[in-house]
Amino acid sequence: MKEIPKTYSPKDHEDSLYKMWEKSGAFAPDPDPKKKPYSIMMPPPNATGTLHLGHATMLAIEDILIRFKRMQGFSALYLPGTDHAAIATQSVVEKKFQEGGMKNPRETLGREGLLKAIREFVEDSKKTIRGQVRKMGTSCDWSRERYTFSDEMNHAVNTLFKMMYEDGLIYRGGRIVNWDPKMQTTVADDELEYLEEKAPFYTFQYGPFQISTSRPETKFGDKYVVMHPDDKRYKKYKHGDTFECEWINGPVTATIIKDEAVDPAFGTGVMTITPWHDAVDFEIAERHKLDKEQIIDFDGTLLEIAEGFVGMPIQKARPLIVKKLEEKGLLVNIQEDYVHNVAVSYRGKGVVEPQIMKQWFVDVNKPAIDWKGKKLSIKEVLQDTVRSGMIRIVPDRFEKIYFHWIDNLRDWCISRQIWWGHRIPVWYKGKELKVQAENPGKGWTQDGDTLDTWFSSQLWTFSTLGWPEKTPDLLRFAPSSVLETGYDILFFWVARMILGTTYALRKTGFSEEKSIPFKDVYLHGLIRDIRGKKMSKSNPETCIDPLDMIEKYGTDAVRLSLVIGGTPGNDMRLYEEKIAGYRNFVNKIWNGSRFVMLNLDSEDKIDLKKLSRADKWILTRLNEIIEKVTEHLENYRLSEAGLTVYDFFWGEYCDWYLEISKVLKNPAVLKHVLQTSLTLMHPFMPFVTEAIWGALAESEPKKSKMLMTTDWPKPNPKFAFFSEADEMERIMDLIAGIRVLRAEGNVEAAKKIHAIVIAHEDTALVQDKAEVIKRLANLGQLDIHENGKKVEK
């Protein structure tokens, strides 16, 4: 027997074990067609930097699921990849240049130059990320690695765009969009963040009315006064009436508009509108076919309409405009410190200015998808997939949130004015327009815009398998079994995947059941620091870098700390002591195994006739543990599953059974329980378990299969020495005497049963009190209630 160190050192094993797994080919799905497919497409991390705790959590959870299923005998595909993350990546690279002194990288480098720089940066990031994903022990199939901006992906994106355009689901139109003046691009509704800001709230005299605003700089072109049609105060004004009034740059002719969008209870119940720079105003203007005029330029300065203020940034102009109105006697009052929300770009953090622009949109209301015998709109299909149970969201409360999001969904603006991303496959020549990837010929120029990142990542689960080609992988592994991600991108990504996948796959001949991106959605919570705050690098005291922790405590400990104690959809706090605690557990396994290895003998078959009471007990418990862990894992209760083996291995096997073995030992049982426990623990902590498995195999060279590809255990009926049925009979005997209480009536009988069952010193025998009570009820001794209702019979 080799000298085994007393302390497990993760560093001495992890890299070589990972290499062994990778080399063995076991990360790839088993090609055996008899095996059922199981697939997870790894949500691709942005190729912009390094792995954080969110990624680590995702990888830990997915790898547990995939290892579990692989051991259960599925042909398990875990497909890795990275995301080009359009806006995020371009802004990171631009910032780098700016920090290096280049004021305007777009201007200095030009389109091709900047793209080249981004490409290099991304390739570098990808390398880093691949290394980090491996560090986590992730058992994904590297031979199938994908990237959202590869040529194959581009082909899929162009194909989808063309199909949707031809079906009228993609259109080009001048509509109001969110413009980020900082990044110089549009951003989607979901990519806005609202920050509370205190600003003065001004009320001005506008003809006979008083109107209020926190943004006087948008008011130059105001020539419509809107009020609710039922507002009695303004009954004498009719829709379409006009009047003359004095305004910022002289007299204007104003028109009265009656519209229900106005809340009569807010302020004076009257407002002027700025359709070019406000979504609600835009809708009012659309309804009544009103003029729209641009006031603010795309760089955030005022246009000619502002006359004396032209060219001024809005923040600078605001007080000056107020001053001018005050001098004209039109300022009624100022309410200081008025709280309102400012829309900020989620990525670039620039303050967003609504603008009317010609952009590309996805129509979410047009009935154009063949779905279960009807023509349905994108919105309707989105609803149906979840409502009909084709897709299940875990935890299910997020289904409500999902439906609510769909209710509020507007047409999706998919064009972006940045350069890093899939180019819009549209060409123009004069008034002509062609939708295709290739240049149609001389005189044609391509649309300069790129597509929203989510337009390409919505295709992730099936474009990665070769779509639009009907590859064997696509036919076998789509739809994927589960999508595991943080609840914070439910709308950004999860919903959009359902959108893109159902359309694309239905369109290319797949059945409804086959046209969903995934069957289950598992949403994990956010990792927070010990105080419950979001972790950020700006707070190094509580911010934890998963790679530092791996270095210090080993991957197995980090994986456990990210999974145990967490429940789907709920945030979890993480702190170093917790990781240290699981490091201790890893070491415990190491040492428990060391003890076993020191006590092995040549005979390793369990002889049922030579079992002590302790042997029988530990084998019975093992059966129960197998059953419980399997059931928890099947139902996405990862934390419960992990805790169950943890408690069993440490509390029962090590603290109790190993101690007994010092006096009365059965090496065969010792080894069997250890090996089975290692199997159960392997998905959670692949490294130690594999290392020990290998060490055990040294003594029996014929059985040298890797733990990773060993079969998942099943309870062994021969080891059920203390069956539940036996226990139940004993309990029934125990309480048989109470039957005489029947005559005394239900309540009294029940109370006495309660007291007796609880007070009996051998309560360990009472494994399932509920069952006892139910059986008593069947004997007519008491009523059973469930959810407040009496259960008949």
Next chain:
RNA sequence: GGGCGCUUAGCUCAGCUGGUUAGAGCAUCUCGUUUACACCGAGAGGGUCGAGGGUUCGAAUCCCCCAGCGCCCACCA
């Protein structure tokens, strides 16, 4: 304004469909180096399960109501 989540031991959290005497880790205290492990073992203390009502033989769990904290969505002229 609408919705969701959380509130359980000093701290961080489990507790699946109501059913053994409400659990774990860390922390605290006592004892202990014995065929693995001090990153350990044996044991102890510590909880009216946020407040109040209800249903039930039985409630941390189900229902109602309230409070505090957090999050999401909509609106914000």
